[in-house]
Amino acid sequence: MSKLLVIGCGGVAQVAITKCCQNSAVFTELCIASRTLSKCDALKSALEGTTQTKITTAQIDAMDVPALTALIKDYNPVAVLNVALPYQDLAIMDACLAAGVHYIDTANYEAEDTQDPTFKAAYDKRCAELGFTALFDYSWQWAYQEKFKEAGLTALLGSGFDPGVTSVFAAYAQKHYFDEIHTIDILDCNGGDHGYPFATNFNPEINLREVSAPGSYWENGKWVETHPMAIHRTYDFDQVGTKDMYLLHHEEIESLAKNIPNVKRIRFFMTFGQSYLTHMQCLENVGLLGTEAIDFEGQSIVPIQFLKALLPDPASLGPRTVGKTNIGCIFTGLKDGKERSIYIYNVCDHQECYREVGSQAISYTTGVPAMIGAMLVSDGRWQDAGVFTTEQFDPDPFMEGLNAWGLPWTVVENPTLVD
């Protein structure tokens, strides 16, 4: 029925593409484009014979807007699914506008070099305006609102799990469970165990930023900033068990605050094991997390990059990670004049994901919603002129998609978050 151009061929991209190929009724044709053609060709080879989707590949530098525009025009898809690197978001949006196709991504824009003066100045200005440290934010992409509106095109931002599914959960709760949502607590629990004393699921520099940045949450119409890791809660996660969580800033808080009427408080919590935190603290104490080069035997070495070289390759964790993720939202509010609270969540098993798509749950829970977002934009159910986040469309078809494509969800009443 429709053609999709997918940009990127990393872990999340491979899950999204594999899922598109399971959904050949919608995605009759698909082009995999990335900087490294051989990776695209290898994935194409692995999928051919398992799918009716007609797969092609292309080599592209996504930062080269004219070349990307030409590729899009040439392939002529309904939409572009961007599962490349976040710093390429704006270039790909520009190419979509130039070529006249819809746009879907999973992660918001950030400069490749966050110390780049233009990015840094804009980032600092925005943090000052907001009154807190917006580690991740949509501002750069929301600036494309008018351009997509005028072009009559849809840009669907952040169609991963969190952000993405968590915002769809909010829209679904609003539609079916509440007259008024008062509080939202987004819980991101990874109960996986890779068997190493210490390893990181992705670049340790990003892990570090998460735990060392101030936290922030939305309350009564304004942002409240906290010291890093200052707010701690525990929750007894279905199929995982009781875990420690810490409040962090997360980008969907900002869009949910705009789009969920009357909401009084929105927070985001992520689980961190004590051993992980102890290692991070020790490594920070001895200077191993430093991002500035030191002189060592006449060589210039950035400590965190040396640490990264010592740690297990994140890509090697997939086959050895066991356990489950449990990610969802606790909503409280009013329904028919009575107080209500529910937890909507998905449980995803690392080993099952690995067997199905060759990736653990971290990539799986992002790649599946990327495919669902691309499907809904492509088949017209989620089309509107402008730039949107996932809570702005009808949640029902997305929620059906989650059940159908590997991320089934559950609703329980009266969840208990423990101080």
Next chain:
Amino acid sequence: MSKLLVIGCGGVAQVAITKCCQNSAVFTELCIASRTLSKCDALKSALEGTTQTKITTAQIDAMDVPALTALIKDYNPVAVLNVALPYQDLAIMDACLAAGVHYIDTANYEAEDTQDPTFKAAYDKRCAELGFTALFDYSWQWAYQEKFKEAGLTALLGSGFDPGVTSVFAAYAQKHYFDEIHTIDILDCNGGDHGYPFATNFNPEINLREVSAPGSYWENGKWVETHPMAIHRTYDFDQVGTKDMYLLHHEEIESLAKNIPNVKRIRFFMTFGQSYLTHMQCLENVGLLGTEAIDFEGQSIVPIQFLKALLPDPASLGPRTVGKTNIGCIFTGLKDGKERSIYIYNVCDHQECYREVGSQAISYTTGVPAMIGAMLVSDGRWQDAGVFTTEQFDPDPFMEGLNAWGLPWTVVENPTLVD
């Protein structure tokens, strides 16, 4: 009355030399010799005017036996005090034999490169014979027994605190407090705080070896080897408080087992704070304590050496370290047919040491006994032909020396070591 040649000008050497200069009645003339003449000259300048000892200096590579022999013959001291590096012990002993002077040191021999095939083979053979991992041992220097005997010269080994003072405590307990010593527990407690989350008092590679090597103790005539840090005790140290300690191998166990008759068990415990151990564990977990080079961006880098470059310079800890050391021995046994137990110990204050000699207690507690050992050998009270450890001479003049020269000791009855 006598001339002393001191080899070395590091932290311990500076304390020993300063103490010799406070004791001008014995040390009328002193020569400071080390590889770096400017360090010797700087120390000479700092001490002149404060002492009646006549100080001279000399440049020497202690590994060059003919040159060192010539220097000794030329200066013509009564004895040589070796407070240089442990790998230089044998060369200095050879030179003392060639020049016909007495020898005193504080630390037992170890090859500069512990992976050197000759050293490694001998070390492995000895460990196999003993049935345990003798991280430090006197075997290389005990092999000089006949040479010193024939030459009619004294070699006094290990005249620091532990080994050194702790063995004198054993001889003193044997002479004055017991008919029979049954057990000896040597306790080494550093209650100092340098204010850093993590730093090491000396080369982190040596610290690491201590905590990662198997422990061992002497019991009923043989060695018992334990897993690293497997045996834990606590003790309430006078002026420091209750501390966690772990059983380690230490070289004086072997000499005490030979020289204290009827002793049934000898153990050595060192205090380690939980934070120190946690940091060491985390650093080991991520591979930062590795001693083999890894390839990093085309450069060959040894992880523990990179770590060392990140940590505070051990020499910088002196002025900022507060608190006290408490080092001593618990003896149990029989006196007049009744059971008895005592703790003989010294308490040393880091800041007081720093004010007096510009070094914290770690160097002070080694440097002062080095001077006392050199004094007793020089003035003839501890002279005998052969190679000796400190428990083999009359302890009384050494114990008087400790009280006189800054390391006063205390004896308490019925100490309680807690499991």
